[in-house]
Amino acid sequence: MSEAGWSVHPQLRNDAAPVGDLALSRVLSINDADYPWLVLVPRRANVVEIADLGDETTLLMTEIARVSRLLKEVTRCDKINVAAIGNVVPQLHVHIVARWKHDPLWPRPIWGVAVSRAYDAANFERFIGTIRSGLGVSELR
Amino acid sequence: MSEAGWSVHPQLRNDAAPVGDLALSRVLSINDADYPWLVLVPRRANVVEIADLGDETTLLMTEIARVSRLLKEVTRCDKINVAAIGNVVPQLHVHIVARWKHDPLWPRPIWGVAVSRAYDAANFERFIGTIRSGLGVSELR
Numbered sequence: 001m002s003e004a005g006w007s008v009h010p011q012l013r014n015d016a017a018p019v020g021d022l023a024l025s026r027v028l029s030i031n032d033a034d035y036p037w038l039v040l041v042p043r044r045a046n047v048v049e050i051a052d053l054g055d056e057t058t059l060l061m062t063e064i065a066r067v068s069r070l071l072k073e074v075t076r077c078d079k080i081n082v083a084a085i086g087n088v089v090p091q092l093h094v095h096i097v098a099r100w101k102h103d104p105l106w107p108r109p110i111w112g113v114a115v116s117r118a119y120d121a122a123n124f125e126r127f128i129g130t131i132r133s134g135l136g137v138s139e140l141r
Numbered sequence: 142m143s144e145a146g147w148s149v150h151p152q153l154r155n156d157a158a159p160v161g162d163l164a165l166s167r168v169l170s171i172n173d174a175d176y177p178w179l180v181l182v183p184r185r186a187n188v189v190e191i192a193d194l195g196d197e198t199t200l201l202m203t204e205i206a207r208v209s210r211l212l213k214e215v216t217r218c219d220k221i222n223v224a225a226i227g228n229v230v231p232q233l234h235v236h237i238v239a240r241w242k243h244d245p246l247w248p249r250p251i252w253g254v255a256v257s258r259a260y261d262a263a264n265f266e267r268f269i270g271t272i273r274s275g276l277g278v279s280e281l282r
Contacts, residue, residue, distance in 0.1 A: 049209060049220075050202075050206055050223060051210045053206075057202050058199040058202050058203065061191075061198050061199050061201065062198065064198075065194075065198045068191060069190075069192045072192075079228055081227070081228070082191060082224065083223065083225070083226070083252075084222070084223045085224070085250050087240060087249070106228060107228035108253040109226050109253045112249040112252075
């Protein structure tokens with residue numbers, strides 16, 4: 001499969017900042033200071049369900065595992081939460097979120113709850129820079 | 142990796158009925174008549190995060206895709222929701238849930254919401270039988 005015809009869904013573009021591109025997925029970050037939050041979006045047009053990726057499902061999983069591991073190392077969180085929901089934005093995207101046993105919502109899931117508190121701009125940039133560096137990806141042009 | 146030392150976490154055993162075993166995962170089903178709900182539990186001891194599975198992450202993804210596809214066919218739902226949360230039950234388990242645009246919670250996620258309405262026993266057995274047959278797995282002894 002190729003990237004032809006793919007672009008980030010406007011709502012994801014609005015809700016999250018670009019981090020960089022892995023082999024299959026664009027990595028985005030939602031600005032939530034309480035729950036460090038990355039999103040993987042496979043750069044494939046018209047893909048809604050994980051199974052729509054065909055043979056590339058396994059590459060997506062490799063990227064989920066890699067990003068999860070990095071996010072856990074960087075944040076020293078207690079648990080990584082992963083979900084592909086897509087009830088609002090149909091374009092396939094996978095949430096990868098750091099959680100702590102002392103965070104405000106623990107143990108409830110983060111999804112379906114209003115975003116709480118944004119980082120200040122410098123801290124969000126710093127977080128994105130750390131992830132970019134950990135993944136060895138460049139800022140998108 | 143092997144199954145040595147693995148057993149279903151007591152809370153999962155309490156919350157869900159066994160469907161059968163795929164190559165890596167035990168398939169369970171939560172009895173929720175509004176949201177047909179399967180759970181994959183890799184039969185590996187001491188695995189908490191997806192990344193803990195190492196090389197077997199890709200096998201888990203193959204099973205997620207296969208079970209998602211079957212659940213969508215069987216239920217004719219609008220969307221499959223997939224999540225690995227594990228804030229309450231640490232043993233790695235992946236939820237695969239059928240959702241409809243007309244279901245009571247749409248588009249909100251199902252997680253963190255109380256289970257609504259159980260099937261009657263015959264319908265739950267029929268659902269489990271359909272999944273078992275679609276996956277070609279046997280009832281566990």
